[in-house]
Amino acid sequence: MGLFNFLTQEIAIDLGTANTLIIHNDQVVVDEPSIVAKDRSSNKIVAVGKKAMMMHEKTHDNLKTIRPLKDGVIADFDAAEGMLREMIKMVYPKKPLFPPSWRMVICIPSSITEVEKRAVRDSAEQAGAKEVYMIHEPMAAALGIGIDVEEPTGNMIIDIGGGTTGISVISLAGIVCDQSIRIAGDEFTTDIMEAMRRYHSLNIGERTAEQIKIHVGSALKELDNPPDDIAVNGRDLVTGIPKQIQVSYQEVAEALDKSIFKIEEAILKALESTPPELASDIYRRGLYLTGGGALLRGLDKRISHKIKLPVHVADDPLRAVVRGTGMSLKNINRFTFLMK
Structure with a gap:
């Protein structure tokens, strides 16, 4: 019986468009960007998570980076399955003698269709899940913040x-x-890239726009505790030469206003x-x-x-959903709103 318990391990997964988080034994053991890098010729996964993010927008012809989720749902089934498999391996960095079978709870958007739900379930099963449960994100978020x-x-x-x-x-x-x-977050990033083009004739990539959002992102043009301006590097659209500008939180607030x-x-x-x-x-x-x-x-x-x-x-809004997913996993018999 003890061996059976060891071989059946439980994990809760927040499979997000931007980040994937995994809880195992009440600990967040994986917190990685939802991205994979693939070799074009062999179609093999070269890197996932942070390593793949470092390659994003810097690859040559033989490499490509893929974000398998778009708008909260799986857009590339093969890449999503590969990413899940590699991230689940991160739960046990040292390969165990007997690979465990997984019982998983995965959170999904409340607006998901049956086809999209099936794609999530299939990806989890292909990645090694023996039992898959799903919980809607708002329900997981509510549990995670103590409601x-x-x-x-x-x-x-x-x-x-x-x-x-x-x-x-x-x-x-x-x-x-x-x-x-x-x-949501991806749209904010696009707004910032567009604003840099329009107001500064500066072409920047997704990663740079993400850094601007983190360091000086604001919803208001007047803040009580404003962040310092950030230096931004990119390519001048007029001359084609790399250049640097200073960006303030007011500019970002202006860029994000419509969204x-x-x-x-x-x-x-x-x-x-x-x-x-x-x-x-x-x-x-x-x-x-x-x-x-x-x-x-x-x-x-x-x-x-x-x-x-x-x-x-x-508190810690980034992890609210995965914490709630972990709580639902621990109380799987009590919470009937988990979809079988």
Whole structure:
């Protein structure tokens, strides 16, 4: 029996557009970018995660980097399966004598279709899963930030990930109403690249735009504690020569303004379709922000000002979803909203 327990190991996976996180034995053991590097001639995976990200936009003709997930769902099945397999291997860096069989809980967007769900399940099974359960991201996020999801109380969760922003009202362990828009971290990155082109005639790559977003990203043009300007290197579109400019948080706030406005509109739309009793709960409790996008400076203040309700940012919002997925794995018999 002891041997059986050892051979059946449990992991919880947050398979995100931008990052993949894996929890094993209550510890986050894998936190890597969702990207793979492949050899074009042999189609073999050369690197995954951080190593592949270092190669991104710097490859030659024989190498290509692939982000297997787009807008929260699997866009490249083979690359996703390979990435999952390699990341699961990271759970045990030393190869065990008997490879364990895995019981997995994977979180998925609430707006996912049956076909997309099947792609996630197939990828997990191909990567070595014997049992696969799935949980919707807003439910996992609510568990991860300490909300009792089984209570007859309305809670609004806004999960701003890499590919999608999910806005969900949950009560009694179910999703009552749900809005999902394909505007999130990746769209912010694209906005920054576009702004650098338009205002500075500077061509920058995805990785540089991501660094700008992390270091000086802001949703407001006036911050109480503003970050220092960042030096940005790129190629001058006029001369073709590399150059450096200084970028301030105000410029980034200007670049992100339209995308954030669309997220605010989606929140208002979700509130309109919320039943009145749950709406009164949300008025008392406020809204909860999770996901990497919640780290954008001033975003909570901007949303709060727009909708006149308190907005709470989760502690460690990047890991809220995977923590909730891990909790659902530990209490798999109690949480009936896990899809078999």
